[in-house]
Amino acid sequence: MPWRKGEVSPQMEQIGERAGAIYRALRLAILEQALEPGTKLPEDAIGEQFGASRTVVRRALELLASEELVDIRPNRGAAVAKPTPAEARDLFSxxxxxxxxxxxxxxxxxxxxxxxxxxxxxxxxERAIYEGRPEYIRLAAEFHLLLAEMSGSPLLARYMRQIVGRSALVLGLYGRPQWSNCSVHEHRDLLAALISGDVERVNTMMHAHLDAVQA
Incomplete structure (x- = not known):
């Protein structure tokens, strides 16, 4: 059955769904540092692992590149992004x-x-840290994303999703050892201060919290 201009073909819908699944799997691996900064992401190997064509894999990598989690360079392929120290400082600022x-x-x-x-x-x-599971990195990031979602601004939440995701790369490269053990306690303190309504105190705590995890 032909489709009219502006409609999406069933084939394109399938590509989008499969690319989305690969995108989510790779994004999760990056945020949990199973894929470290600089790791190469060859289209053929990823396609074989997920049973997908290179076209589908390329679309997934392009989505990750749009969030600056992956770098795609002509004739060199894709790799997990590796922010420089200067980029890391700018990001956290x-x-x-x-x-x-x-x-x-x-x-x-x-x-x-x-x-x-x-x-x-x-x-x-806390459970993930106690059990030594790597998803504690992603869960810590999601605390900040939840706050952004609760702000009532979809635009702010979208930008925070991108910058918090890239922050995970920075922490993997330059973060202090065992930063998460402290950050989870700081999250409890931040929540208590947010409930109290003391904006100045929360801003001071948030500044110290972000300085600590990147130190």
Missing amino acids: VRQDMERLVVKRVCGRLTPQQVERLEAQIAAE
């Missing part, structure tokens, strides 16, 4: 500003349901 916007929107305004969700997120972080 911008992130500090974005986190302040999030704090301004959520401080003192969290609903009981939102508080419960954040507490569950912190508990999941």
